[in-house]
Amino acid sequence: MLDNATVADLIARYNSPVPRYTSYPTALEFGPLADTALEDSYRRIEPASSVSVYVHLPFCANLCLYCGCNVLLSRKKEVLDEYIPLLLKEIDRKTALLDYRPRVSQLHFGGGTPNFLRLTDWDKIFAHLRRRFDFVADAEISAEFDPMVVEDGYLEHVRGLGMNRMSYGVQDVTPKVLEAVNRPQDVARIRDVVVESRRLGFSSVNIDLIYGLPHQTEASYQANLEFIGDIKPERIALFSFAHVPWLKHHQRRLDVQALARAEEKLRIYLGARKHFAGLGYEQIGMDHFGLKHDTLTRAFHDKTLHRNFMGYTTQKTLDMLAFGTSAIGFVSGVYMQNHVKLSGWRSAINDGRHWFEKGYIMSDEDRVRSEIITALMANFYVNFTQIENDYGVDFHEHFAPELAKLQQFADEGHGELTAEHFTVNETGGFIIRHIASVFDAYRKESEQKAFSKAI
Numbered sequence: 154m155l156d157n158a159t160v161a162d163l164i165a166r167y168n169s170p171v172p173r174y175t176s177y178p179t180a181l182e183f184g185p186l187a188d189t190a191l192e193d194s195y196r197r198i199e200p201a202s203s204v205s206v207y208v209h210l211p212f213c214a215n216l217c218l219y220c221g222c223n224v225l226l227s228r229k230k231e232v233l234d235e236y237i238p239l240l241l242k243e244i245d246r247k248t249a250l251l252d253y254r255p256r257v258s259q260l261h262f263g264g265g266t267p268n269f270l271r272l273t274d275w276d277k278i279f280a281h282l283r284r285r286f287d288f289v290a291d292a293e294i295s296a297e298f299d300p301m302v303v304e305d306g307y308l309e310h311v312r313g314l315g316m317n318r319m320s321y322g323v324q325d326v327t328p329k330v331l332e333a334v335n336r337p338q339d340v341a342r343i344r345d346v347v348v349e350s351r352r353l354g355f356s357s358v359n360i361d362l363i364y365g366l367p368h369q370t371e372a373s374y375q376a377n378l379e380f381i382g383d384i385k386p387e388r389i390a391l392f393s394f395a396h397v398p399w400l401k402h403h404q405r406r407l408d409v410q411a412l413a414r415a416e417e418k419l420r421i422y423l424g425a426r427k428h429f430a431g432l433g434y435e436q437i438g439m440d441h442f443g444l445k446h447d448t449l450t451r452a453f454h455d456k457t458l459h460r461n462f463m464g465y466t467t468q469k470t471l472d473m474l475a476f477g478t479s480a481i482g483f484v485s486g487v488y489m490q491n492h493v494k495l496s497g498w499r500s501a502i503n504d505g506r507h508w509f510e511k512g513y514i515m516s517d518e519d520r521v522r523s524e525i526i527t528a529l530m531a532n533f534y535v536n537f538t539q540i541e542n543d544y545g546v547d548f549h550e551h552f553a554p555e556l557a558k559l560q561q562f563a564d565e566g567h568g569e570l571t572a573e574h575f576t577v578n579e580t581g582g583f584i585i586r587h588i589a590s591v592f593d594a595y596r597k598e599s600e601q602k603a604f605s606k607a608i
């Protein structure tokens with residue numbers, strides 16, 4: 154276990170902004186993308202392979218002040234009368250580029266608050282997706298729901314449509330913290346929703362928590378830890394609060410003086426990690442925890458875990474077809490982000506052109522660096538021979554400057570470097586974003602403000 158001196162040293166040296174690498178290159182490198190990229194990339198999908206589908210449902214009735222998502226605020230359900238038909242039309246137009254029904258092994262609904270939708274909206278979306286795609290028998294179908302707005306009968310309905318995994322955003326259960334971030338919640342209600350999810354046979358329940366919010370302390374966080382012990386979700390995501398008020402202006406309404414400082418954040422994180430271990434959870438990558446039998450936990454141990462915009466996954470670099478405002482797809486090595494504003498997205502679908510807000514076509518060099526960064530971020534491990542075999546590079550020659558930097562991390566006690574591999578250890582896990590950034594060819598100190606701090 155880390156001692157206080159080590160923790161203080163890590164904070165002093167590494168608490169600087171660095172990307173989270175949900176993509177490589179990061180979205181900062183995205184730029185204008187020609188419409189032809191859509192057709193070109195879709196046509197290169199291997200028909201026999203499975204794809205992943207992401208659907209963005211941006212509506213929320215209430216704005217949480219820590220929110221970092223692309224959200225459209227509305228209390229009126231009528232907004233869905235326009236959004237859902239547009240979404241179905243987008244799915245039609247894009248899948249019409251293919252002369253077969255793509256096989257889907259993963260479908261995820263993110264937001265926003267996907268359960269802002271009416272049940273009839275889900276009926277339409279699922280019917281449409283099943284017409285346009287061929288779902289494999291054990292497809293993972295998941296959604297991020299706000300547990301406070303799950304109405305009676307809602308879970309049963311979406312379970313009946315085929316959803317089999319659920320992720321609930323809880324973040325914190327302490328009234329003072331919740332009030333400061335404008336997110337009213339009732340713990341008993343959340344517990345009921347989780348119990349109901351289990352009864353209905355959802356195979357996995359994930360709970361999101363955040364540390365670093367206003368008024369959170371090591372002591373206050375005990376309530377969250379007890380709550381986890383009480384409901385025992387299959388997975389826990391413990392996210393460090395990304396305080397980026399220059400990007401998300403509503404975060405300016407947070408009381409900066411009340412925000413947990415770096416030292417307190419690390420104490421909260423360490424306490425949570427210890428508590429979760431005591432409950433039988435194992436750490437997965439940077440910020441997730443899973444029970445021993447969980448597929449992600451097993452993949453982390455086997456060093457076969459992967460990562461994409463939706464988070465950790467056991468399925469390697471599937472093409473991801475994305476629909477909805479701001480959704481980012483990744484198809485045949487091309488990142489494509491839909492328009493963030495409803496007006497731009499609407500025009501793109503209706504006109505069948507100017508599809509993207511921005512995007513990026515990966516080079517061969519980007520692909521190999523992306524593979525290494527993903528391996529480090531997901532498995533805390535990179536095998537040089539495997540990279541050489543997969544990408545035809547001489548690792549030691551091609552990445553000589555990067556290996557010198559890895560040697561520095563090893564010398565500082567953050568991992569083990571051999572001729573064959575680099576393995577990140579416990580302290581290295583805290584600064585994994587810094588270690589992965591060694592392979593980021595685009596990283597410039599001047600762009601640091603675009604990212605949240607590492608700790």
Ligand code: SF4
Pocket residue numbers: 212213215216217219220221222224264265266299322
């Ligand atoms: S519910 Fe989620 S997406 Fe909506 S405002 Fe709150 S944090 Fe953002």
